[in-house]
Amino acid sequence: MLHVHTIANLDHPALQPYLTMRRQEAHREQRIFVAEGEKVVRRLLKSDLGVVSLLVHAEWLEELRPLLDQRAAEEIHAFVAPKAELEKLVGYPMYQGLLAIGRIPKSQTLADALHRNPSPRLFVAVDGLGNAENLGGLVRNCAAFGGQALLVGETCSSPWLRRAVRASMGTIYDLSVVEPVSLSATLQDLRLAGVRCIAAHLHANQRTLAQADLRGDCCVVFGNEGHGVSPAVLASCDEAVLVPMANGVDSLNVGSAAAVFLYEAARQRGRV
Numbered sequence: 001m002l003h004v005h006t007i008a009n010l011d012h013p014a015l016q017p018y019l020t021m022r023r024q025e026a027h028r029e030q031r032i033f034v035a036e037g038e039k040v041v042r043r044l045l046k047s048d049l050g051v052v053s054l055l056v057h058a059e060w061l062e063e064l065r066p067l068l069d070q071r072a073a074e075e076i077h078a079f080v081a082p083k084a085e086l087e088k089l090v091g092y093p094m095y096q097g098l099l100a101i102g103r104i105p106k107s108q109t110l111a112d113a114l115h116r117n118p119s120p121r122l123f124v125a126v127d128g129l130g131n132a133e134n135l136g137g138l139v140r141n142c143a144a145f146g147g148q149a150l151l152v153g154e155t156c157s158s159p160w161l162r163r164a165v166r167a168s169m170g171t172i173y174d175l176s177v178v179e180p181v182s183l184s185a186t187l188q189d190l191r192l193a194g195v196r197c198i199a200a201h202l203h204a205n206q207r208t209l210a211q212a213d214l215r216g217d218c219c220v221v222f223g224n225e226g227h228g229v230s231p232a233v234l235a236s237c238d239e240a241v242l243v244p245m246a247n248g249v250d251s252l253n254v255g256s257a258a259a260v261f262l263y264e265a266a267r268q269r270g271r272v
Helices: 013-019 024-030 038-046 058-069 083-090 110-116 132-145 162-167 183-192 231-235 254-268
Strands: 002-006 032-036 051-056 076-080 098-103 122-126 149-152 176-178 196-200 218-222 239-241
Touching: 002 058, 013 024, 013 032, 013 051, 013 076, 013 098, 024 032, 032 038, 032 162, 038 051, 038 058, 038 098, 051 058, 058 076, 110 149, 110 176, 110 183, 122 132, 122 183, 122 254, 132 162, 132 254, 149 183, 183 196, 183 218, 183 231, 196 254, 218 254
Parallel strands: 002 076, 051 076, 122 149, 122 218, 149 176, 196 218, 196 239
Antiparallel strands: 032 098, 051 098
């Protein structure tokens, strides 16, 4: 059931998750995330994820009414506020006036991800990735090129941070997300399950991406923006592969690297 509250300011206690968007620890403890912008919120309302509340200006509430009516079985609170108040939350005037709080789904186990995603599997793992927007862009590339599951290493940002969700354009909602205690150990388990683990590694000198076989079950591993894949995680992979680049260029943004690797995997599988 939808409960609509018209408010003049942001003092309502139920708005605390919106007011603490920069303090993500509390959100993770509560298993909630912030969705920002029209496409991201619309995708949330169309998804299977739970919705706690919305914070909007009046025009958006009517726009979204058909999607909200389809969630009549849920207790959702919609807070309608002046656009000027909403802009205070993000600090710039072009804000669309549309935020929502969703529920982070239960993290899947590796066994779940293997069971739910048919062969040939295409998984992606991230090791030490610290920038939320880079992570969100990588998630969007997974959606674009057939990535089925995301393994988030223990030293990574969460893909449920507001900026990550926004950069993913809400495609994180449909991706299997595994958050292992040890990424290196989980990659070893993947290998035992017949999934080849391939590190996208800047200093690899054995094989280029064009020479790698990405047609079977595989997991492509991307590392930290500055230092790449850590030694422990690299040791858990079957091989390291690089993207050849022109002289004077020694690296790609991790989102760009993911797009190149995942496109090549999709090409080899006849999907593009």
